[in-house]
Amino acid sequence: MLRALPLVLSLTAVMLSACGGGPKMDISQMTAAQPVEAALFSPLGQANEYRIGPGDKLDVRVFQVEDLSFKEIVVDTSGEIQMPLIGTVRAAGRTPNELSTDIAGRLGTQYLRNPQVSVVVLEAASQKITIDGAVTKPGVYEMRGTTSLLQAVAMAEGPTRVADLSKVAVFRTVDGQRSVALFDLGAIRQGRADDPAVRGDDIIVVDTSQMSVFMRDVIAALPGLSVFRPY
Numbered sequence: 001m002l003r004a005l006p007l008v009l010s011l012t013a014v015m016l017s018a019c020g021g022g023p024k025m026d027i028s029q030m031t032a033a034q035p036v037e038a039a040l041f042s043p044l045g046q047a048n049e050y051r052i053g054p055g056d057k058l059d060v061r062v063f064q065v066e067d068l069s070f071k072e073i074v075v076d077t078s079g080e081i082q083m084p085l086i087g088t089v090r091a092a093g094r095t096p097n098e099l100s101t102d103i104a105g106r107l108g109t110q111y112l113r114n115p116q117v118s119v120v121v122l123e124a125a126s127q128k129i130t131i132d133g134a135v136t137k138p139g140v141y142e143m144r145g146t147t148s149l150l151q152a153v154a155m156a157e158g159p160t161r162v163a164d165l166s167k168v169a170v171f172r173t174v175d176g177q178r179s180v181a182l183f184d185l186g187a188i189r190q191g192r193a194d195d196p197a198v199r200g201d202d203i204i205v206v207d208t209s210q211m212s213v214f215m216r217d218v219i220a221a222l223p224g225l226s227v228f229r230p231y
Helices: 097-112 149-155 185-189 215-223
Strands: 014-016 057-062 071-076 080-083 087-090 117-123 124-132 140-144 163-174 177-183 203-208 229-230
Touching: 057 080, 057 097, 057 203, 080 124, 087 097, 124 149, 124 177, 140 149, 149 185, 163 229, 177 185
Parallel strands: 124 203
Antiparallel strands: 014 140, 057 071, 057 117, 080 087, 124 140, 163 177, 163 203, 177 229
């Protein structure tokens, strides 16, 4: 019986600024926080947390089966790839490990005995993040591959002098629900806290000491740093 091959994620982080200034987000219009189901924000070093997206280029290998292996396959705009025998496979929103497990499972059901599948992200398509609040150049920016929170703020040319670095909020959709987590950028800069990876469509708000009442209420309700809470 063949041993399972280790999954390798090879991804080079490249940051490209897309826009300069932009309209400020009005966080006062958001609804109040609801009871929490916590989700931890993964540190940047955990490469398996990268979620594949449309336009990403993948290397998909089925061990010792060349006809089912592809040195370069692009995720289409619907977030899918086409594979021989098993047809359409959903790739977007999954980690390379999750995708390889799905492909292996489908092949193993009818066609191969104990297939060994590896998925490598060769090139990550650009994804957009919004950076707002007390930063030099708020706006919408493009990122490629894995980008940390510290790197994302640097895209907007860093925080302003009035920024409260202990209160940096990241808004994200978690399991279909809009959620928010709070980070201490000062602690991250000093190496006292992990620098977490941000994802496409995240909204990052570096706030000032003049924080809105709504944001104070949301932050006060958070169970702790680096934990997402629905709002």
